[in-house]
Amino acid sequence: MSVTILKGTVISAPALGRLDATENGYLIAEDGVIAGVFSALPERYAGAPVEDFGDALILQSFADLHLHAPQYPMLGMGMDLPLLDWLNAYAFPTEARFADPDYAREIYRKLARELAENGTTRVCMFSSLHTDATLILMEELERAGVTGYVGKVNMDRNAAPGILEEDTEESRRETLRWLESCQDFRYVKPILTPRFTPACSDELMDFLGKLGAERNLPVQSHLSENRAEMDWVRQLHPDCGQYWETYAKYGLWNGRTVMAHCVWCDERERQAIRDAGVTVVHCADSNQNLCSGTAPVRVMLNEGIKVALGSDIAGGDHLSMFDVVAASIRASKARRIQDDWQTDFLTVPEGWYLGTSAGAAYFGEAPGFAPGNPLHALVLDDSALPQPHPLTPSERLERCVYRRQKDAVRAVWSAGRKIFSAE
Amino acid sequence: MSVTILKGTVISAPALGRLDATENGYLIAEDGVIAGVFSALPERYAGAPVEDFGDALILQSFADLHLHAPQYPMLGMGMDLPLLDWLNAYAFPTEARFADPDYAREIYRKLARELAENGTTRVCMFSSLHTDATLILMEELERAGVTGYVGKVNMDRNAAPGILEEDTEESRRETLRWLESCQDFRYVKPILTPRFTPACSDELMDFLGKLGAERNLPVQSHLSENRAEMDWVRQLHPDCGQYWETYAKYGLWNGRTVMAHCVWCDERERQAIRDAGVTVVHCADSNQNLCSGTAPVRVMLNEGIKVALGSDIAGGDHLSMFDVVAASIRASKARRIQDDWQTDFLTVPEGWYLGTSAGAAYFGEAPGFAPGNPLHALVLDDSALPQPHPLTPSERLERCVYRRQKDAVRAVWSAGRKIFSAE
Numbered sequence: 001m002s003v004t005i006l007k008g009t010v011i012s013a014p015a016l017g018r019l020d021a022t023e024n025g026y027l028i029a030e031d032g033v034i035a036g037v038f039s040a041l042p043e044r045y046a047g048a049p050v051e052d053f054g055d056a057l058i059l060q061s062f063a064d065l066h067l068h069a070p071q072y073p074m075l076g077m078g079m080d081l082p083l084l085d086w087l088n089a090y091a092f093p094t095e096a097r098f099a100d101p102d103y104a105r106e107i108y109r110k111l112a113r114e115l116a117e118n119g120t121t122r123v124c125m126f127s128s129l130h131t132d133a134t135l136i137l138m139e140e141l142e143r144a145g146v147t148g149y150v151g152k153v154n155m156d157r158n159a160a161p162g163i164l165e166e167d168t169e170e171s172r173r174e175t176l177r178w179l180e181s182c183q184d185f186r187y188v189k190p191i192l193t194p195r196f197t198p199a200c201s202d203e204l205m206d207f208l209g210k211l212g213a214e215r216n217l218p219v220q221s222h223l224s225e226n227r228a229e230m231d232w233v234r235q236l237h238p239d240c241g242q243y244w245e246t247y248a249k250y251g252l253w254n255g256r257t258v259m260a261h262c263v264w265c266d267e268r269e270r271q272a273i274r275d276a277g278v279t280v281v282h283c284a285d286s287n288q289n290l291c292s293g294t295a296p297v298r299v300m301l302n303e304g305i306k307v308a309l310g311s312d313i314a315g316g317d318h319l320s321m322f323d324v325v326a327a328s329i330r331a332s333k334a335r336r337i338q339d340d341w342q343t344d345f346l347t348v349p350e351g352w353y354l355g356t357s358a359g360a361a362y363f364g365e366a367p368g369f370a371p372g373n374p375l376h377a378l379v380l381d382d383s384a385l386p387q388p389h390p391l392t393p394s395e396r397l398e399r400c401v402y403r404r405q406k407d408a409v410r411a412v413w414s415a416g417r418k419i420f421s422a423e
Numbered sequence: 424m425s426v427t428i429l430k431g432t433v434i435s436a437p438a439l440g441r442l443d444a445t446e447n448g449y450l451i452a453e454d455g456v457i458a459g460v461f462s463a464l465p466e467r468y469a470g471a472p473v474e475d476f477g478d479a480l481i482l483q484s485f486a487d488l489h490l491h492a493p494q495y496p497m498l499g500m501g502m503d504l505p506l507l508d509w510l511n512a513y514a515f516p517t518e519a520r521f522a523d524p525d526y527a528r529e530i531y532r533k534l535a536r537e538l539a540e541n542g543t544t545r546v547c548m549f550s551s552l553h554t555d556a557t558l559i560l561m562e563e564l565e566r567a568g569v570t571g572y573v574g575k576v577n578m579d580r581n582a583a584p585g586i587l588e589e590d591t592e593e594s595r596r597e598t599l600r601w602l603e604s605c606q607d608f609r610y611v612k613p614i615l616t617p618r619f620t621p622a623c624s625d626e627l628m629d630f631l632g633k634l635g636a637e638r639n640l641p642v643q644s645h646l647s648e649n650r651a652e653m654d655w656v657r658q659l660h661p662d663c664g665q666y667w668e669t670y671a672k673y674g675l676w677n678g679r680t681v682m683a684h685c686v687w688c689d690e691r692e693r694q695a696i697r698d699a700g701v702t703v704v705h706c707a708d709s710n711q712n713l714c715s716g717t718a719p720v721r722v723m724l725n726e727g728i729k730v731a732l733g734s735d736i737a738g739g740d741h742l743s744m745f746d747v748v749a750a751s752i753r754a755s756k757a758r759r760i761q762d763d764w765q766t767d768f769l770t771v772p773e774g775w776y777l778g779t780s781a782g783a784a785y786f787g788e789a790p791g792f793a794p795g796n797p798l799h800a801l802v803l804d805d806s807a808l809p810q811p812h813p814l815t816p817s818e819r820l821e822r823c824v825y826r827r828q829k830d831a832v833r834a835v836w837s838a839g840r841k842i843f844s845a846e
Contacts, residue, residue: 073811076825077818079752080770094811107809291756291768317825329502333714334757345714347503386530388496388517395500402499402740406829 004029004375004416005045008053009393010037012060013353014368016301021393026050027058029375032416036371053410057380057396060369061412062321063122063359064115066220066260066281066310069137069150070095070104070128072111076317083226083290083315091314092160095128104133105140111319112137112144118320119378121414122363123148124220124258124281124310126193129155129166131178138188145412145419148363151193151220152178156204168204175211187415191258196222197233197246209251218256221247224269225261226292244272253278258362260310261286262300263293270303279306279362282354284331285324286315294335297328297354298343308359325355326401348398379411427452427798427839428468431476432816433460435483436776437791439724444816449473450481452798455839459794476833480803480819483792484835485744486545486782487538489643489683489704489733492560492573493518493527493551495534499740506649506713506738514737515583518551527556528563534742535560535567541743542801544837545786546571547643547681547704547733549616552578552589554601561611568835568842571786574616574643575601579627591627598634610838614681619645620656620669632674641679644670647692648684649715667695676701681785683733684709685723686716693726702729702785705777707754708747709738717758720751720777721766731782748778749824771821802834 010025026038028045041050071091078090098104115123123141127134127150134152141150152175159165166174175192182190192212194200200208212219224230224243233243240246244265247253255277262280265273273280282297300307310316311324318324332346346354357367365373382400391399400408412420433448443460451458451468464473494514501513521527538546546564550557550573557575564573575598582588589597598615605613615635617623623631635642647653647666656666663669667688670676678700685703688696696703705720723730733739734747741747755769769777780790788796805823814822823831835843 073809076822077811079821079825097811285753288753288756288760291759291764293760294757330708330711330753331757333711334717334754334761336714337711337716338757338761341714385498386496388500388520398502399499402502404827 001030003045003048004032004413005041005048005050006053006058006377006379007050008056008058008379009396010058010369011393011397012037012368013349013357014370016353017347017350019349019352019394019397020368023393025058027369027377029416032375034369034371034373034375037369053379055383056410057382057393057400059378059380059397060356060360061119061121061376061378061414062355063308063362064120064311064321064324065124065258065279065308065359065362066283067123067313068126069108069111070098070133071314073107074314075319077314079289079317082228083292084228086290088160092164096160096163098128098130098133101132101136104130104136108137108140112140112146114319115146116144116412116414116420117409119409119412120321121146121376121412121419122360124191124362125150126220127152129153129164129171131174131181134178135181138182138185141188142185145414145417147187147415149189149191149218149220151191153193153195154204154208155195155199157201158198168201171204172207175208179215191218191220192252194221194252196229197243198229198236205246205250205252213251218258219252220258221252221260223259223262224264225287226290227264230264242269242272244269248272260312261292261295263287263295270300270305274303274305277306279308281308281310282328283310283312283316285317285327286312288331288334289317290315294331294338296335296343297332297346298335306358306361307354308362309355320404321355322401322404325351328354348401349394352397352401374415375413376415377413378409381408381410384408424454426468426471427455427836428464428471428473429476429481429800429802430473431479431481431802432819433481433792434816434820435460435791436772436780437793439776440770440773442772442775442817442820443791446816448481450792450800452839455798457792457794457796457798460792476802478806479833480805480816480823482801482803482820483779483783484542484544484799484801484837485778486731486785487543487734487744487747488547488681488702488731488782488785489706490546490736491549492531492534493521493556494737496530497737498742500737502712502740505651506715507651509713511583515587519583519586521551521553521556524555524559527553527559531560531563535563535569537742538569539567539835539837539843540832542832542835543744544569544799544835544842545783547614547785548573549643550575552576552587552594554597554604557601558604561605561608564611565608568610568837568840570610570838572612572614572641572643574614576616576618577627577631578618578622580624581621591624594627595630602638614641614643615675617644617675619652620666621652621659628673628675636674641681642675643681644675644683646682646685647687648710649713650687653687665692665695667692671695683735684715684718686710686718693723693728697726697728700729702731704731704733705751706733706735706739708740708750709735711754711757712740713738717754717761719758719766720755720769721758729781729784730777731785732778743827744778745824745827748774751777771824772817775820775824797838798836799838800836801832804831804833807831
């Protein structure tokens with residue numbers, strides 16, 4: 001049995017709004033699975049090697065439940081445009097370049113490394129429609145030690161003619177080829193990925209729904225992000241009362257479904273989300289950058305809906321989940337202001353929970369550093385920041401959320417493996 | 424005569440919403456004063472040394488028109504609290520430490536250096552109430568090459584008893600001592616700084632108004648930031664119909680006045696701002712962090728009000744004005760959403776203008792790299808960022824606003840002097 005023992009100021013989020021801190025604590029894993037957090041080294045580990053990080057923070061690593069890998073090269077561009085124009089002017093041409101496997105290799109290697117270095121160890125990720133590039137992406141994530149789900153995108157209508165399109169038959173065939181080819185990855189698994197309803201014919205949706213049921217595959221897509229998009233869905237699906245029904249109709253709506261955005265879901269749509277156990281991925285920066293709206297995260301949480309966070313690069317402009325957590329808190333304050341102070345904002349402990357435990361829950365983990373979870377952790381050095389007064393562990397964490405510090409992540413573990421070390 | 428010739432991709436903001444770009448351009452200053460931007464080197468400079476930055480961006484440096492120097496050590500802390508609680512729990516105790524000149528020296532030296540390295544070359548800055556620390560701050564800014572105004576804070580009522588308070592007589596006496604002692608600084612000048620109306624007695628305000636008129640001093644303070652604060656002002660000043668009148672009444676309201684926030688100014692208050700030529704400092708991050716509200720920047724700009732930007736550390740949590748420009752754009756999108764899409768957001772060129780030309784206007788500069796302006800410029804290297812397609816100069820600038828790149832600022836000039844070089 002291999003034992004990992006990390007010593008430092010251990011902080012975890014065992015419940016929404018709660019932070020547990022153990023100063024001079026020990027986070028211990030056996031064979032990559034968490035045994036517990038201890039304030040003194042238990043007898044049974046005496047003599048085992050301890051990685052002592054002194055006073056540094058030992059934190060849960062992040063789960064990023066929505067991002068578009070092929071949009072990574074255009075991070076921070078085109079933000080003066082609304083969603084549908086931005087897709088056509090920037091996103092689609094950028095994705096089209098991933099027809100070239102060499103380009104895909106170069107970009108995806110860099111992306112995978114940057115995720116690992118920033119402590120994002122679990123993802124739900126969109127690739128492009130290109131099967132080969134998708135396999136390369138999965139390979140590079142696997143190599144970098146990032147775990148989670150990656151989807152070859154399906155889009156057989158309303159695509160970008162001549163540069164980024166597939167017909168229904170091709171989409172089906174390539175999806176099957178992709179699923180055949182990605183069976184050997186250990187930590188990176190496939191997820192069905194209809195781009196969004198406007199981009200997928202009924203025939204394709206029907207195929208994907210049946211395939212998902214047959215092979216027990218999870219599903220990711222977009223829901224109610226933008227009002228123009230929703231009008232479009234209504235025109236395309238006069239048979240469906242609400243956007244979510246265009247997924248549910250084809251069996252793409254269940255407890256393993258991840259839906260990004262959900263900015264405009266009304267009470268009925270939220271009820272459908274809760275009833276099915278769908279996970280909502282809040283993408284605060286993206287929604288603000290593209291002027292989509294400000295999602296009612298507090299309301300969804302109060303209603304018992306599962307909400308996690310996504311960087312949504314490149315609608316969002318930050319890959320680091322420290323930034324994404326801070327952006328979610330800021331967006332919740334914008335929403336509070338918009339709601340005339342009638343809704344509460346997300347506190348730092350709440351935002352932190354959403355970026356870590358809530359996302360990890362989608363992968364079957366219990367909240368916090370719970371025994372039995374695979375070890376997903378990062379070590380953060382905040383010693384370069386001044387201390388105006390002696391800070392509590394929670395204050396230190398709060399400051400790290402707001403103050404993005406380059407190179408402050410010193411080490412990262414993913415599914416028990418040390419995947420990054422600044423040494 | 425000394426000539427400075429900078430070669431690169433020169434971008435400037437000569438008007439709100441407009442960017443002028445000259446690729447392979449020359450930005451030229453004579454004796455520290457801009458002569459112009461040229462697409463070829465004019466004959467008369469033949470043989471003069473050229474600093475060639477290749478393809479790098481040569482940009483106007485920033486003006487940060489509102490920040491609290493003594494809150495620098497607490498950047499990113501206490502953000503779950505509303506303004507007045509945050510002041511008592513965090514800001515006042517942190518400021519109180521500046522009674523110690525050694526501490527002030529250490530912190531202010533670091534702050535001044537960080538401003539210079541981030542390309543902020545003009546400031547309107549609050550110190551604390553401590554005269555000696557204020558003089559140290561001015562010295563350190565002068566030494567680092569940062570220009571602008573610094574104010575010893577006046578606060579003789581509703582302060583923090585026992586840790587941060589001065590009585591009226593002390594406030595008067597120390598203000599005079601400070602003004603006597605800071606006459607030899609060349610680039611850093613004094614600005615009268617009543618903290619905000621609730622913190623200054625009528626007697627003190629009267630003194631400051633007369634002093635300002637007598638010595639022709641500019642004024643900075645806070646206005647209509649938060650609704651609880653405004654209620655408080657109304658209780659303290661039943662004689663004044665609106666918050667601005669509590670400054671105007673004492674002669675602290677004119678074309679050299681800078682007022683931070685102005686989140687809640689209604690039409691009448693905005694009219695008073697415009698009529699007097701007061702400069703509004705928009706502090707987007709701070710207003711959002713403290714849940715104060717979202718200032719109607721677009722409306723103020725449409726009405727012809729002078730609006731510049733402030734980092735407002737430590738209500739704001741970023742010192743870099745790249746971040747502050749991005750935050751202002753995001754806030755304008757939150758405001759657009761709040762206004763049900765009836766107001767326009769700030770485009771990147773508009774946000775850039777506010778962070779550079781609009782702030783520089785307060786110091787008497789014409790917009791952009793106008794001939795006659797003192798040379799305030801920075802060189803930004805964006806070569807580490809991928810190019811998904813060949814980018815225009817404007818696209819490159821836009822991306823740099825969103826993607827904070829550590830160490831991308833390669834050199835900075837302030838009032839004609841090169842104050843930072845990464846070499």
